[in-house]
Each structure stands twice: as C-alpha cells, then as structure tokens.
Amino acid sequence: EDKVVQSPLSLVVHEGDTVTLNCSYEVTNFRSLLWYKQEKKAPTFLFMLTSSGIEKKSGRLSSILDKKELFSILNITATQTGDSAVYLCAVASSEKETSGSRLTFGEGTQLTVNP
C-alpha cells in the first residue's frame, strides 16, 4: 500500500522565521512528488519534483527531492502571515509513463504564521 507521511503535523512560527516541512514516502511506480498549499478550499499547486537533488524555487519557497532516501522538504524563508495554510505533499504513481498518475496524499502540515 502506498504511503506518504508528513511532519510536523502542526507548526506555529512568527513572521520572518524560516520553516522546513518534511515529507517521506513509500510508493510503487513512483513518477513525481508534488507540493500543494490549501487555505480554505482548493489546494493550489506549488511544485512538482521528478529528479533527485534539483532544487525548485519560487520566491521564498523552495523544495528538493531525495529519491534514494525517499523524502522531500519544503522550505519557506522570511515567512509572512499569508503563508498560513495547510501544506500537502502528494506522490504520483502510475504503471505506464503515458497514462495518468494517481496521487497519494500525506495528512498535511498546518502552518500558522503569527505577526
């Protein structure tokens, strides 16, 4: 059974702090790892990582994948109150590269950034 585990489940920081969110996985037919941000409704897509060691960056957010040790981290620097959300890690798997993937999600990390 595919499994994705995120830690911590909850985190409270002050504005300006740097946070690291963790995601480990056990998945057959791994294709990619994705990070989403969920505020109230729809999860919004942040990153997709397919190769080890290549850091993806978008402003203050960055993420890296280790396919040997089966984990990923999401870093957020200089946090702002608008970063408060649930951050979801998901792993995509599929038997064939040409077919679509199914996602297995972790429980999410609830991040609260206080002013």
Place this chain on the structure above:
Amino acid sequence: DGGITQSPKYLFRKEGQNVTLSCEQNLNHDAMYWYRQDPGQGLRLIYYSQIVNDFQKGDIAEGYSVSREKKESFPLTVTSAQKNPTAFYLCASSIRGANQPQHFGDGTRLSIL
C-alpha cells in the same frame, strides 16, 4: 477563464438518499479525479478517469459511483450505501500523462441532515 467548477458548494443529504456532485472543466484536460477530505486528514482518491467512457476505482470507491460521458464533466454520486458521507469533496483534472500536475476545483461540502 479556464478552470474547474464544482457545484453546489454546500449540500445536505437525508438518510437513504442519493446525491450527485457536479464537476465541470474547460481546460481541455483528459484526466479527471474525485477526492474526499476529512477534517485533519489528507485527500483520499475515490474514482478517476483518464478518457471519456472509462474510469477506475480509487482507494475508497465503496458507496460512490461516477460517469464520464463527456470530456468536460465527471459527476460523482454519493449513494445511500455510503454510511459516512460527511466530508469535503474535491474534483481535480490534469493533462493525461504521468508527470502532469492535477489542478483542483473549490470543493463541495456534504453534510447529513
């Protein structure tokens, strides 16, 4: 604007009743998905469809049914056999292919009367 539209936003179900949640997309995506999210938990896959007239069960398909008669539409029926239907239901779509991110609608919150 392109996007995924789910309706209604809120839905109430009586005991023994079937209800249908709508999901429509105008992104020209081949693949569509239904997830269920319970409080404090991640998303769990109910059903998914890669092409019209074809769909597969996900991890928690019991008590649910779907159809995919049109590329743009993937409705989910929560049947009376689903004994614990109260949850937040999210629909997603993607370009077909193993490394294509899924994009989500705003969800439907279903509650029992």
